[in-house]
Amino acid sequence: MTALRIGFVGAGNMAQALAKGFISAGITQAGRIVASSPEVDQHLLQQMSEMGCDTTYNNKEAAYDSDVTIVCVKPAVVSRVLHDLKSCVTPSRPLVTSVALGVTLASLEGALPPLARVVRVMPNTPALVMMGASVFARGAHATDQDAQLTHRLLSSVGVCDEVPETCLDAVTGLSGAGPAYMYVVMEALADGGVKMGLPRHLALKLAAHTMMGSAKMVLTTGKHPGQLKDDVCSPGGCSIQGVHALERGRLRCALMNAVHDATLTSRETDAAK
Numbered sequence: 353m354t355a356l357r358i359g360f361v362g363a364g365n366m367a368q369a370l371a372k373g374f375i376s377a378g379i380t381q382a383g384r385i386v387a388s389s390p391e392v393d394q395h396l397l398q399q400m401s402e403m404g405c406d407t408t409y410n411n412k413e414a415a416y417d418s419d420v421t422i423v424c425v426k427p428a429v430v431s432r433v434l435h436d437l438k439s440c441v442t443p444s445r446p447l448v449t450s451v452a453l454g455v456t457l458a459s460l461e462g463a464l465p466p467l468a469r470v471v472r473v474m475p476n477t478p479a480l481v482m483m484g485a486s487v488f489a490r491g492a493h494a495t496d497q498d499a500q501l502t503h504r505l506l507s508s509v510g511v512c513d514e515v516p517e518t519c520l521d522a523v524t525g526l527s528g529a530g531p532a533y534m535y536v537v538m539e540a541l542a543d544g545g546v547k548m549g550l551p552r553h554l555a556l557k558l559a560a561h562t563m564m565g566s567a568k569m570v571l572t573t574g575k576h577p578g579q580l581k582d583d584v585c586s587p588g589g590c591s592i593q594g595v596h597a598l599e600r601g602r603l604r605c606a607l608m609n610a611v612h613d614a615t616l617t618s619r620e621t622d623a624a625k
């Protein structure tokens with residue numbers, strides 16, 4: 353079977369994370385990937401080129417002849433990019449996939465020729481290390497095969513679910529932006545360790561593995577995180593003291609607010625309209 357031909361429009365964080373993931377997972381070969389970005393930003397294309405991908409300054413060349421064209425630009429640039437791609441998109445190919453925060457299927461479809469097959473995806477950057485958490489919603493003309501292909505692509509770099517488009521903004525607020533929250537939490541845990549006398553590298557290693565291990569406990573045991581927390585908090589012990597300090601600091605409220613505020617920002621962002 354011929355490997356998929358994938359075009360990335362935009363060559364930044366998300367394009368590079370997905371491209372590296374697809375290549376590592378054997379979804380396609382680097383030589384079957386082409387990435388486009390404006391001439392002004394050659395270092396991003398250079399990084400794609402170092403992965404073995406073809407590069408171009410012309411967005412049309414990323415879409416032309418591709419099976420899937422993945423739009424990986426900031427939301428404000430999406431309408432300009434879709435204008436560039438319009439003449440290359442037909443109902444038969446490529447499948448146009450957008451990862452842009454907040455840009456709706458209606459906006460994407462409205463900017464492309466009638467019957468264009470469109471999928472809206474919300475991935476996250478841990479796709480780079482095959483630990484991504486992605487969801488997607490299909491447009492009016494995307495087929496079951498398109499959904500299967502999207503699922504296959506995103507599953508190669510982590511977990512993936514198809515959802516109704518109404519979930520996309522909340523997913524953006526939770527897992528799309530979530531790595532940033534986790535980095536803040538991890539850094540703060542490490543700072544606590546350093547404050548109490550641990551060397552920085554050890555504190556950070558312990559914090560990162562504690563987060564990863566705890567996530568794995570939730571996923572593999574199927575137990576509610578509250579139950580797992582109870583399991584490790586002995587009466588009058590250290591852990592419940594620490595949990596009390598988190599409650600005093602309103603950590604739960606801060607994290608819920610983060611998801612709430614990021615979701616609202618995603619809802620308000622439909623620059624393609």
Ligand SMILES: NC(=O)c1ccc[n+]([C@@H]2O[C@H](COP(=O)([O-])OP(=O)(O)OC[C@H]3O[C@@H](n4cnc5c(N)ncnc54)[C@H](OP(=O)(O)O)[C@@H]3O)[C@@H](O)[C@H]2O)c1
Pocket residue numbers: 361362363364365366367388389390392393396411423424425426427429432433451452453474475476477528529
């Ligand atoms: N990063 C994340 O964690 C994350 C998570 C989920 C979804 N997303 C979504 O992914 C999309 C890309 O985010 P990112 O973090 O990858 O951004 P980024 O690192 O800034 O990359 C954007 C890329 O688009 C290029 N670009 C700008 N104008 C263009 C044009 N007219 N034609 C073609 N390429 C153009 C940029 O080049 P220049 O640098 O020269 O402008 C850059 O290569 C966003 O819509 C974001 O909402 C990101």
